[in-house]
Amino acid sequence: MYRYDAFDQRLVDERVAQFRDQTHRFLTGELSEDDFRPLRLQNGLYIQKHAPMLRVAIPYGVVSSEQLRMLARIGRTYDRGYGHFTTRQNVQFNWPTLADVPDILADLATVQMHAIQTSGNCVRNITGDHFAGVAGDEVIDPRPYCELVRQWSALHPEFAYLPRKFKIAITGATTDRAAILVHDIGLQAVRNDSGDDGFRVIVGGGLGRTPVIGHVIREFLPRAQILNYLDAILRVYNRFGRRDNKYKARIKILVKEQTPPIFTTHVEAEWEHLKESAATVPDAEVERIAASFAPPPYASLSGDDADFRAALADNRGFGNWVKRNVFPHKVPGYAVVTLSLKKTGVPPGDATSDQMDAIADLADHYSFGEVRVSHEQNLIFADVRQSALQALWTKLKDLGLATPNIGLLTDIICCPGGDFCSLANAKSIPIAEAIQRRFDDLDYLHDLGELDINISGCMNACGHHHVGHIGVLGVDKNGEEWYQVSIGGTQGEHAALGKVIGPSFAAHEMPDVVARLLDVYVARRFADERFVDTARRLGIEPFKEHVYAAAH
């Protein structure tokens, strides 16, 4: 992974000192709440229901065992012994005190971490493919470009006060695991017919109040031009994005109002002036960063481990786990393992400090000391020997991290919701838990197959409900919490938005609603057809009919 040099480190240290001073001035009354708010937000600090919430950046979801131990320590020292991994590959602490935050940031800086621009109306943490570097369908490793863009975005003087937040995701594979179609900018690293590397550029996607699938504004951008082109997009947005209404301030609204072709013309015209700028990226810089992502020292293995095969045949529990939580690795004899943070009874994405310490030890032992965070809120060991899988599974089971449910109904994406978040209209974690409890039969879950349930506690859509096969949105009706259900959404390269099936439901009805949706699916699916495909084929009517027939 990328390691800071003295320059990177100095910037982060200076930012800590700057924020310490800003916090001090706020606490002594020198800075008003209004003046301090944007400053603290640009450093990841929200004031939430119970306490400040600090969001720490995990750039493109890659974290070392040493960093994870620091997160564990921060959870223990300043919080209540846990952290929450988010749908943007970050980690949040829900219970620090404001006065402690500068010290937390100083601790983070000792392990090359920070909270810079994890909130606020600026360029947020860059997200990426959590299987980068190990997936068989990868064309170009996106991590060097993620890091390049991270550096470009960090403390960018021109773009600190944008109309609204700005999220960039990058992938280099044919399967989109980074949700590039629903980001302000999505970049797909591609190689053209001449063998040159560059990017397909997608702009104006996003979820939230107005969900939109992004538009391709350029099929091929030479990689040397990436920062010039980002400057051009951001400048057009900064100058012309709406600032009169925060619900219409994201770039997707600008793209929609101008229309994608006109917006593209503006960007290209701006880029025309910037093509020769000093920000043109030399090959040497890409190579310097890429060296940080050189493959770890893999052993030369056959890829067909007899003991592994035997264990698969003998042990059904192990077999289920491999089937759901283990992904093929491009190097023979290795495997990619997902640690499920979706055990029933635990808020999705939460890990205790003790778990984080244990995961760090396992990462050192089994996966070259590195852990990934996925936007589905799970953790990943990217480089595990096939022959070690059974031993690792046993240890993960003891830690409660081996629930064999990746991609299944109980692998629910869920925002913190009304339990923690002051924006929420409704709670989301108890809904996730009620559904998980209702569907606790593993055989049934495996029979249902791939099924994404995504839950958001408000229309800001942190739980990505629009792209859930089943999406749940918490709404407020006269002060009561209700839940609107949509079906047919998907993430990835065929991203689509779900359709609302009808009037919303009370919390206690939700497990039944899901059960009734599944009744229709099970009765009418074709062999090997996923829920979402059946839902698309049939449309919402039969589902709607069955669900509401029961309710009324």
Add this chain to the structure above:
Amino acid sequence: MPQLIKQGTVIVDCWVLVREAESLADLVDGEPVIVPLAFWLQARAVLIARGNACVWLRPDDDPATIAPDLRFLPVIAIDFPVFTDGRGYSTARLLRERYAYQGELRAIGDVQRDQLQYLAHSGFDAFALRAGDDAQAALESLRELSDGYQATGLRTPWFQRRADTSPPDGVRFPGA
């Protein structure tokens, strides 16, 4: 008179900011004035003949409008009605980098110390601080971040300077 930081020092400023102007009668004879863009465009020839007149821009004013007149303007001010409106940063970069404006670029309005560094890197070299703010503290804030990754009006991108071993020292204005 508001405090003005220019090129890294606190100075006494002679320019009078005229927020509203509709005719020459709104101006005091001979007084150096900074007038709204709309008025400049309306009374351009007279103002050039008068001398001692400069322009301030609103966040949504297009700097291209003023590009032909840059040689008449020793000062251009850019207004920040609230500091969270970041359009002026792009306006400043365009004036400096696209239109090669060499005169004083002044940030006016809701201008506070915590924005000074980014303003300076976007091309501003003068800051009319919000009334009551501590100018000395604001000056010191220019050194809070010693360097940065991006190409700005004041520096090339870090990846071009890796081999350079001279120590960074925050914002250094070309004229200072």
